[in-house]
Amino acid sequence: MTKGVLTLVVGPMFAGKTTYLINQIKKLKTGRVLVVKPKIDTRYFKNKLVSHDRQTNAAVIVDQADHQALLSFYKDQPFEHLVIDEVNFWQPQIIWPQFAYLLSRKVNVWAAGTEYDFRLVDFGATKFLVGKADKVIRLFAVCEGCGGQADLSYRKFRSNKQVIVGGGDLYGACCRSCFAKLSQV
Ligand code: ADP
Ligand code: MG
Ligand code: ZN
Secondary structure: OOOOOEEEEEOOOOOOHHHHHHHHHHHOOOOOEEEEEEOOOOOOOOOEEEOOOOOEEEOEEEOOOOOOHHHHHHHHOOOOEEEEOOHHHOOHHHHHHHHHHHHHOOOEEEEEEOOEOOOOOEOOOHHHHHHHOOEEEEOOEEOOOOOOEEOEEEEOOOOOOOOOOOOOOOEEEEOHHHHHHHOOO
8 A cells, every 4th residue: 555544434423433443543553553632522531532431542632723733743753543533623624634644654544523513514524534535434323213323413402503512411313304303403
């Protein structure tokens, strides 16, 4: 392979994206790994990836507005693998040039994110990165309405702000047909 492999892990909240990343990190036996989460994600622990069922892995925190952050880490101490959660909190023009550079340096990237926000509008860079990915892993949660496959997240409260960080108290997972019934938009 002349370049690194970009794997996108997508799905609604509670689909197991963070769990997938934590398991992926355990499988990386050789090469340095940089694990990243966005500054905005203050749920549970600051400097750790934490799944909703409280599995953890140490992570560095990156400011989503910083065009150079990932590249600075790389220049300080090159890594072979990048694992990054919640790419929905980055904009494509900030995250993609950094990924493109790292991939050209043969860094393998695993990035997880949700594709849609609570109104079903594209959320940050996720969809854009799916278009660039070598591999896409699509995970589902359990619909809180009918128990079927959930590919959407919904808000349990009313607000028009796109970003309000929260867990199961504020958000749930649902299928398309239950969205209208459950969503408080
Ligand atoms: P994500 O990062 O995709 O939000 P996590 O990996 O943090 O997901 O959490 C997945 C865990 O969330 C599951 O193993 C399960 O324990 C829990 N969970 C809570 N609500 C649901 C749901 N509606 N469907 C599936 N899992 C759920
Ligand atoms: Mg997560
Ligand atoms: Zn449903």
